[in-house]
Amino acid sequence: MDMNQYLSMFIDESNDHLQALNENMLELEQAPDDIGIVQVIFRSAHTLKGMAATMGFEDLSSLTHQMENVLDLVRNEKLKMQDFIFDTLFKALDALQDMVEDITEGGEGKSDVSSIVASLQSIVRGDFASGGAAETSAAAPAAEQAASSAGISLDQYQYSVLEQSISEGHSVLYINVSIREDSQLKAARAYMVFDLLERYGDIVKSNPSVQDIEQEKFDRSFSLYYITQKEADELQSMIMNLSEIESADVTQLDHETLEQLASAPKEAAATVAAEPEQKKAEGKDAAPAKAEQKKAAAHHHGSAMPSRTIRVDIDRLDVLMNLLSEWLIDRARLEQLASEVRRSDLIETVEHMSRVGSDLQNIVLKLRMVQIDTVFNRFPRMVRDLAKSLDKKIDLIITGAETELDRTVIDEIGDPLVHLLRNAVDHGVESTSERIAAGKPETGTVNLRAFHSGNHVFIEIEDDGHGIDRDKILKKAISKGVVTESEGAAMKDEEVFMLLFASGFSTAEVVSDISGRGVGLDVVKTKIESLSGVVSVESKLGKGTKFSVQLPLTLSIISAMLIKVGAEKYAIPLSSIVETGLIQRSQIRQVHGYTMIPYRDAHIPLLSLASLFDVPDYDENAEEESEIVVVRKGDRLAAVSVEDFIGQSEIVIKNLGKYLPAIQGIAGATILGDGQVALIIDPNAFIK
Amino acid sequence: MGEELKVIVFKLGEEEYGIEVDKVQTIERMMPITRVPKTFSFVKGVINLRGVVIPVIDLRGRFGLPESEYTDQSRIIIVTANDMEVGFIVDSANDVIDINSDIIDTPPDVVGGVKAKYLRGVARISEERLLVMLNLSEVLNRSEIIQLESLEG
Structure with a gap:
């Protein structure tokens, strides 16, 4: 199937979704607990993935897929948003943006995103937070316990060591020790436990790590995998004999229980973080929680509103604009003719048409507004x-x-x-x-x-x-x-x-x-x-x-003053005109080689349009008085002498065509009511 | 066997020239031209062609031939090439003929005062009738004009 016809739609919509993702992520960063926003983000990512897959942009869809995995955990409250996750997701968004840009420019949207994918995957696995774990546990003491009872994640090496020990007939124990709450020297007590255990066997892994325990970076319980020749009961009583130990659970592991324990923590670690939140929500604060849900629901509702807009190719709007400006020219011509014919019903019709036309012009201009x-x-x-x-x-x-x-x-x-x-x-x-x-x-x-x-x-x-x-x-x-x-x-x-x-x-x-x-x-x-x-x-x-x-506001239609020099007509944008006036040619002075005229309390330079533009059939020097237009650029003023003022008019700016090189002092052209082309003067070019 | 070409035939002086019909947008009678100051002398100005402003050049002037007064026969041929729309003022334009690209020969250095690089070739239609085919992209080449300008200036 030829996908080209869908490509521009895909690009437009992808950009929309990326934008929405960016905005919602920022919002989420302000309110990391708002699951409602996560839902919206998830849906955007999901749609994006689907579109990319349909269009055959594999990299794009696989990266969105990885993001979706992370978001899914967050959405189901198995993972709590934190800085690292935000940064990774933002990085992923950037990569997506680059890909879409590449596609826009005709590329295939390919990009090496393996490092981002790796970090996303590590977030999903839950092992990214080795640094952040202490933080999480400090923030959620309840979570810590849940984690310790649920087991410790093992790496492959540790797992195989334990497994081998079981096969060789050693007893592999999972020990969970709690120190009394009133203990002043938790680290010391923990050290004594470690010391004791190390005398009779090997500690394979402990949670929190030994270093953290030594620095008292744990709440009051820790757990570990232990290989020994001793029996479980014997060890338990030995640990309990140490002072200030509240409890010591010692579980003998076989192949099956080991497997369960080792795989459990992945999920547990994820659930753990969300648990206190849940508890809080389920607990006495039920009302605010409900309010929050409502808020989330409202959020969904807002974004689910069917859109009341349609997409229009900008070229079509330009065509519409061109047609309208042609029509404007005809209208001006009709008005002129009607005033010559002097038939009242014709004049009435033309007037009505003019009014409708003005409304139409406003609407078309509005369409171009973004x-x-x-x-x-x-x-x-x-x-x-x-x-x-x-x-x-x-x-x-x-x-x-x-x-x-x-x-x-x-x-x-x-x-x-x-x-x-x-x-x-x-x-x-x-x-x-x-x-x-x-x-x-x-x-x-x-x-x-x-x-x-x-x-x-x-x-x-x-x-x-x-x-x-x-x-x-x-x-x-x-x-x-x-x-x-x-x-x-x-x-x-x-x-x-x-x-x-x-x-x-x-x-x-x-x-x-x-x-x-x-x-x-x-x-x-x-x-x-x-x-x-x-x-x-x-x-x-x-x-x-x-x-x-x-x-x-707009670059296509401006108000301008129409002026005449010889047989030629020009338009000067009203925005740069200060005022128009009349001067006696006897007032003109030559100062340092510049032609100046008195204006208000100062002298300003006088420029002759006829000589600037080499107008052939007009000589202003023969006149006694000159019409001038005072123009401004910043706070500098200059007067431009012309032959006559025609009047003020709304003009449609057209360019002079690609063939002509840029001409100093000419900003473009417009078509007058009589169908003739008039050049638009750029007075800025005259003021140095 | 070459391809069949439909060609608009126009005149500058006694010489007949041809432009492929698909490059020609329309042929217009002379109409009011608004002079554009500070540009090349062969640029006569701009016209309003149904709402679009199009620059018009005198083809005689472009080729360095002496310019002449416009007559009832004078026409503006609006051509599109290199993404540009330009009007050519010619002495007359009144024929469309079919030629085979095989009969187009490489042009001699100068034909009727026009340099060979502006020409695609010369087609011999009959014993006494020669048609000079224009190379539009060269005729509309702006870089050359800009060079010309810097030489003059």
């Missing part, structure tokens, strides 16, 4: 990993993830935001020790906010770190020759901070693999500007830093 969550959703995981690798404690607080942005912007904004976030985590927030020294809370906070304002969307990344050191930046900028010392001294703080975005500028003292990779914030700035956005910084030394990114 929640910024699709970009934000990978950040919690990223920040968690970064913070962990830097050994910092950081809370990422996301607000406004439901803010919507045009699809084209969404696709491009991810990388710059990743850069800014990494920057905040790496350079913004101080190390834990520095924070404590500065009297700040140990855990740093990074706020990621998105919100609408007017025709723009703002994204802010704010950390409560040490802020930007003005002097440090100036020193660096001066040493790199970006500014001179006197220039630097006169600069406002904001201007100094903007130096961070100058190319080749990185102030980190230590180049880390997280954000100091040579390419710095200049790349971020370029990218954001290519999206017609603006980036700015605010910072207070010792208090923190805030990066703000301002983006246009």
Whole structure:
């Protein structure tokens, strides 16, 4: 069967599931006892496994299978989540993500995951926790006893030694000793037991280990496998004769009981951890437990809601958008004709059509809007990993993830935001020790906010770190020759901070693999500007830093001022126009070779569109007055002289076609109501 | 035996040229062209072809031939090649013929002032009729233009 037609669906859904897995894992990390979340995770993993197997991606499905095994134990409360398991599962998720990416790029999704598989398997076997066992037992004293009575896990060698001893007629004993609760010298008592036993035979294995017992890292009982010539009863009385021993169970083992004991602990060890939880839930706290169950049920319900959305190929939306913009052009033409014909019923119909058209345009634009969550959703995981690798404690607080942005912007904004976030985590927030020294809370906070304002969307990344050191930046900028010392001294703080975005500028003292990779914030700035956005910084030394990114809501339709020069029409985006006006040509001054005009209390450069674009049939010098458009880039202003204003209009941005190289000062083209093409001016290019 | 080709025939001056029909999107009469500043002189500007903005070049100018006034016969041939849509202004376009690729010979160095690298070959249709087949991907080669630009600039 040809699977290609299903491939894109598979990729989409896999990404969804991976995302869901990531999110739920993070949630679970906050509430490790919530079995409800585990259920959701399990189901996602299960679906993913099924899809991967159907599509023939063996590695993908086998890795998910191993994850499922672990999750299954957790789900059935046979295993308790802990750091090691989280880390392994996250690693597995990363590997899955890589595979899906590989498949997306046409690969076969193959990858060497043997080490992850091995750790997952060891979790399932229950023997990963040799280091963590002490912790578990300390946390759950009841569990310890259960473990000791259930037996000790043996490795193959120990098992075969015991088995051989039984065959050779030695008596193999399983001994469980409890020391009196009021004993002050548990380790010493245990030592006496060991000493006694060692005189009459060999201890094959003890639980906890001898070292742990010596360091008193056990509750009050321990158990061991013992090979001796003595009888069980005799040994028991000998142990009981030692002081402060509460009980000593000695069991004689044969082949069968040995096998049972040796295999039991695997399960026992797993059940043990969950047991206290269960007991608690079953006990007097029945009510909260029920509430918790309810919560879990609600959780399921939430995710099981049938989705009210459909997937649409982005190309189809683009086609729809193109058709609509063609229609917009016809509409403008019809409006023009109707006003010429002057028939009232025609005018009425055209007006109605215009209104419907505007609604249609809004809907189509909305269709292209995507929640910024699709970009934000990978950040919690990223920040968690970064913070962990830097050994910092950081809370990422996301607000406004439901803010919507045009699809084209969404696709491009991810990388710059990743850069800014990494920057905040790496350079913004101080190390834990520095924070404590500065009297700040140990855990740093990074706020990621998105919100609408007017025709723009703002994204802010704010950390409560040490802020930007003005002097440090100036020193660096001066040493790199970006500014001179006197220039630097006169600069406002904001201007100094903007130096961070100058190319080749990185102030980190230590180049880390997280954000100091040579390419710095200049790349971020370029990218954001290519999206017609603006980036700015605010910072207070010792208090923190805030990066703000301002983006246009949509890139495909903008408000523009249409102007005329000679026979040619141009469009200037309204977003960069400060005002329009009229000047006497006698006011024009030549200053240092620049043409300047007085504007408010200052002089600003005057640029002639006719000469910039070599417009053939217009000579403004012959006029007495000139129409000007004052445009802005950042806080710099310039005036552009034109022949006439036509008016304001919503225009659809089109590109000039691939054949033409990028032309300075031209941002694209649009089609006017009369069907003619007008070029869109990029005033930013005029202001240096 | 070579393959059968359907070819659009157009004229620049007295010479007849051919482009395979599957590379041609449409043939349009002359229409208003919006001038694009700061670009090559043979780029006449952009047109609105049913909602899509398409750059238009004067094929005479592209080949370094003297440009002439547009007439009623002038046409814009919209071609698609190398993922680009471009309009060619030609003196006239009024024929579609079938030729066999076998009759296409390698072109001499220069045909009617057009350099050989822009040509795929010359097809002899009859004793007195020659058809010059264009090599579209060379004609639309931008890297060459960019080089040209840096030489001029």
